Structures are given as C-alpha cells and as structure tokens.
Amino acid sequence: MTVHRFLxxxxxxxxxxxEVACALAALLAERQERPWVFKPYESGMEQSNVPADAQALRQAAGNWQSLDTVCLYRYRAPLSPAVAAKLERRPASFRRVLRTLHQAEGAxxxxxxxxxxxxxxxGQHTIADIAQALRLPVLLVARNALGTLNHTALCLEALRHRRIKVAAVLLSQSAAQADISQKTNHRWLSQTFTNVTFLPPMPFIDAHQKRLTALKRVLSRLM
Ligand SMILES: Nc1ncnc2c1ncn2[C@@H]1O[C@H](COP(=O)(O)OP(=O)(O)O)[C@@H](O)[C@H]1O
Ligand SMILES: [Mg+2]
Known part of the structure; x- marks a missing residue:
C-alpha cells in the first residue's frame, strides 16, 4: 500500500x-488511508481551551484519533511554542513529541x-528538526503576497542545508487584499527553483467548502 507522509x-x-493540512488529511481519509494527524505544539488558545488546529485536523482525518495524541503541548499565549512554554512554565519534551509521532511509522x-x-x-529544536528526525518531506506553504520571494527562498535554503526533502511549495492568498506581486510570484519562484515542485497557486476563496474543494484538487497532484 502506498503511504503519504507530509510535514x-x-x-x-x-x-x-x-487549511492545507486539513485538505491533505481529508484527501487521505477519502482514499481509506486512515491518516494520522499531528499538531504537536499549539499556542494562542487564549479564547478557548480547545486547540482549534488540532481539532480541525482530527476531524478532517475522520475523528478516529484522540485529541491528546494529535496535540501534545497547548499554550494560551499567542507566541512561538518555546516562548509560550517559558512564560507558562510548561516546557515541552522534543523526545516525547518524536515518540508520539513514531506511532505513525509505516502509515x-x-x-x-x-x-x-x-x-x-x-531552546534546541525547531519545526525543521521534526522533519529531519522523522525524514518527513515538507510541504511548504507560503503567503502569496509581496515578500514571499524572500521568505520562500530563505525556507528553501534552510531545507536544502538540512537535506530535508521538499514535497512541494504552495503559494496561498490567505488575505482578501490583492497585490500586484500575486501576478508574478509563482512564475518567478518556479523559474528560479527549477528542482522544486510548485503547485498551482491557491487564490483567496472566502467560502469554506469551495476553498476546501479547490485545495483538495490542487493537493491531489501529490497523491
Ligand atoms: N486560499 C485561501 N483563501 C481564503 N482564506 C484562506 C486561504 N488560505 C487560508 N485562509 C484563511 O487564512 C487564515 C489563516 O490560515 P491558517 O490555515 O489558519 O494558517 P496557519 O495554519 O498557517 O496559521 C484562516 O482564517 C484561513 O481560513
Ligand atoms: Mg495553523
């Protein structure tokens, strides 16, 4: 059986x-692959006690996993996990995260x-270390707006430096405002990084269901 693994x-x-992770999980669930989903660190839960991203992922994957295995560390402050952990005096164990993710080996x-x-x-680890430790190909999501040429190039350079496989890059317009860079970002990047797969860019789509359908269509190219 083919398995699909993405960070x-x-x-x-x-x-x-x-949005992208949920669409991927939904696609895999539709293919009966029973995907594991993880949002190991979630911060910014000031308004509620539920980790919204982890909950959405769990639901997209078919609700078969317990929320506690999807999300190990939850912080209230809208800060990076390391900073929130320090503020809230609840340090995270990177080894525990890896152990949890290892459950999905072979799936x-x-x-x-x-x-x-x-x-x-x-103090020691970043998201890139998870990809490296588990040999997970990265699907890099970038904002389709002015500034993305620099942000995308920096990330691709960091991934190459760490020898992390890039599954693809997806430019997504997550804000309604149009900006003229959106006409050229995709072409510029795909012509510059010729060894990287650039998926067709995702336009801004306000309606949730329509957005999910469009995302699934684009991401199905990776299956
Ligand atoms: N292509 C898109 N069209 C419209 N809204 C989008 C699109 N992509 C993302 N969004 C919206 O932008 C916001 C941030 O997206 P989200 O997936 O939560 O980002 P992240 O997980 O990287 O923080 C959400 O409100 C989401 O619904
Ligand atoms: Mg998120």
Whole structure:
C-alpha cells in the first residue's frame, strides 16, 4: 500500500498551513488511508481551551484519533511554542513529541508545524528538526503576497542545508487584499527553483467548502 507522509510547514504564521493540512488529511481519509494527524505544539488558545488546529485536523482525518495524541503541548499565549512554554512554565519534551509521532511509522501522516519553519519549539529544536528526525518531506506553504520571494527562498535554503526533502511549495492568498506581486510570484519562484515542485497557486476563496474543494484538487497532484 502506498503511504503519504507530509510535514506542512509555513514560511510564516497565518499562511494557510491548517487549511492545507486539513485538505491533505481529508484527501487521505477519502482514499481509506486512515491518516494520522499531528499538531504537536499549539499556542494562542487564549479564547478557548480547545486547540482549534488540532481539532480541525482530527476531524478532517475522520475523528478516529484522540485529541491528546494529535496535540501534545497547548499554550494560551499567542507566541512561538518555546516562548509560550517559558512564560507558562510548561516546557515541552522534543523526545516525547518524536515518540508520539513514531506511532505513525509505516502509515500515512500529516503533521502541521507551528508558526514558520524555524519557529523555536524549545531552546534546541525547531519545526525543521521534526522533519529531519522523522525524514518527513515538507510541504511548504507560503503567503502569496509581496515578500514571499524572500521568505520562500530563505525556507528553501534552510531545507536544502538540512537535506530535508521538499514535497512541494504552495503559494496561498490567505488575505482578501490583492497585490500586484500575486501576478508574478509563482512564475518567478518556479523559474528560479527549477528542482522544486510548485503547485498551482491557491487564490483567496472566502467560502469554506469551495476553498476546501479547490485545495483538495490542487493537493491531489501529490497523491
Ligand atoms: N486560499 C485561501 N483563501 C481564503 N482564506 C484562506 C486561504 N488560505 C487560508 N485562509 C484563511 O487564512 C487564515 C489563516 O490560515 P491558517 O490555515 O489558519 O494558517 P496557519 O495554519 O498557517 O496559521 C484562516 O482564517 C484561513 O481560513
Ligand atoms: Mg495553523
């Protein structure tokens, strides 16, 4: 049986990682692959006690996993996990995260990062270390707006430096405002990084169901 494994990392926070990770999980669930999903660190739960990203992922994957295995560390502060952990005096164990993710060995899995690719998880580790430790190909989500040429190049350089496989890059327009860079970002990047797969860019789509359908269509190219 073919298995599909992805770590959905961002060039930044708020770029569309959860949307992409949920669409991937839904696609895998539809293919009866019973995907494991993980959002090992979730911060910014000031308004509620439920980790919203982890909950959405769990649901997209078919609700078969317990929320506690999806999300190990939850923080109230809207800060990177390392900083929130320090503030809330609840340090995370990177080894425990790896042990939990190892449960999915040999199976399809989707892991959502926290913040951007090099956001600190603790004093020693970043999201990139998870990809490296588990040999997970990264699906890099980038904001389709002015600034993305730099952010995407920085992340691709960091991934290459660590010898982490790049499954693909997806430019997503997560904000309604149009900006003229959106006409050229995709072409520029795909012509510059010719050894990297750039999926067709995702436009801004306000309606949830329509957005999910469009995302699934684009991501099905990776199956
Ligand atoms: N292509 C898109 N069109 C419209 N809204 C989007 C799109 N991609 C993401 N969003 C919205 O942008 C916000 C941030 O996306 P999210 O997936 O939560 O980002 P991240 O997980 O990287 O922080 C969410 O409100 C999400 O619904
Ligand atoms: Mg998210």
């Amino acid at each position: 959905v990392a961002g060039t930044d926070t708020g770029v569309g990682k959860t 399809s899995m989707v892991v959502e990062g926290a913040g951007g690719l090099l956001s600190p998880l603790d």
